[in-house]
Amino acid sequence: MTAGRDLKRAGLSFFGDVTAGITHDIRNSLAILKEISGLLSDLGDAAGEGGTLDAERVKSIAGRLDVQVNRANATVGLLNRFAHSVDVPRRRIDLRETVAMVGDLAKSKAVRKRVSLEVVLPEHGLGVEGDPFLLEHVIFLLLGMTIESAERGGTVTLALSPAGPGATICFEGAGRGKVRMEGAVSHLLTLTGCTAEYEGRGDTLVLELPGRMPGKESTDHG
Amino acid sequence: MSELCVLLVDDEMELVQAMAERLELRGFTAVGVRSARDALHALDEDDFDVVVADVRMPRMGGIQLARRIRRKHPGAAVVLLTGHGSRRDAEEGKKAGAMAYLAKPIDLADLIQVVRDAVSAKKRRDSS
Known part of the structure; x- marks a missing residue:
């Protein structure tokens, strides 16, 4: 295999390594978002069945959602910046x-x-x-x-x-x-x-x- | 009376906390920790029916934790979670003593089913 082919393969491997790591982070963020939104839904169901809805708890859960959305956004932004490094x-x-x-x-x-x-x-x-x-x-x-x-x-x-x-x-x-x-x-x-x-x-x-x-x-x- | 007693292990503490809150709303006793080492401490202190652990964690991952649990705390069933869902991880996890394997993001209903099945299968296996 030529040096040029080796380098092409190494470049792809680098891209793959980075993408695999970032998709893992995105999956983690999605898993957390799913659990927190599920918790919100659980509390809604409980309130619908005659329980009380704790407004402070709901507000705190919404804040937790916001933190995770910002985190996932930063992760996607990182992948986007990296992907554009091959533009020129x-x-x-x-x-x-x-x-x-x-x-x-x-x-x-x-x-x-x-x-x-x-x-x-x-x-x-x-x-x-x-x-x-x-x-x-x-x-x-x-x-x-x-x-x-x-x-x-x-x-x-x-x-x-x-x-x-x-x-x-x-x-x-x-x-x-x-x-x-x-x-x-x-x-x-x-x-x-x-x-x-x-x-x-x-x-x-x-x-x-x-x-x-x-x-x-x-x-x-x- | 409480449903099963579940130990959740993931370095993503927010995930552990949300899962624990949801399981508790369904009558489970759920304790969340952020590392395999903390999980082993928790198992030394209390009895858990099942340990739900992430495969990929710093220091000690879920597969290594499953091996340690099999040796030191054989009464607890282990369910592994992963962000990748690779077949190799699933096979290694099984060899390490895990009863089941779920890919993130998980559905809580699936997790509950898997947890109950894992505990039943473990009881059957241990009594045979």
């Missing part, structure tokens, strides 16, 4: 938005691994030019590697900072040493013009991003 192969990328979004996408992965995930963003806007989907993919993979290698109960920090015309993203908290950059990660690093190296004993991985990523108008990522 090259554009100015708002790194604060991108890093925050990848952090949100990886949150459930961190929860499953019993790791706390913190995202640290600079105060001011920071941008580079390149393919947003490829950049999200490489950040997601490196973050996933860091989460996988972190100590149980530990904290992984994803920190963005400016560096010359580009930026640096630090993945802190890897606890079980260095992972080799190979396969899709290696290929994505080449395509994005980024470099990734471990610092010190290997508990921090540093991704250096150029101000302008290589490539012209089209990048084949499936």
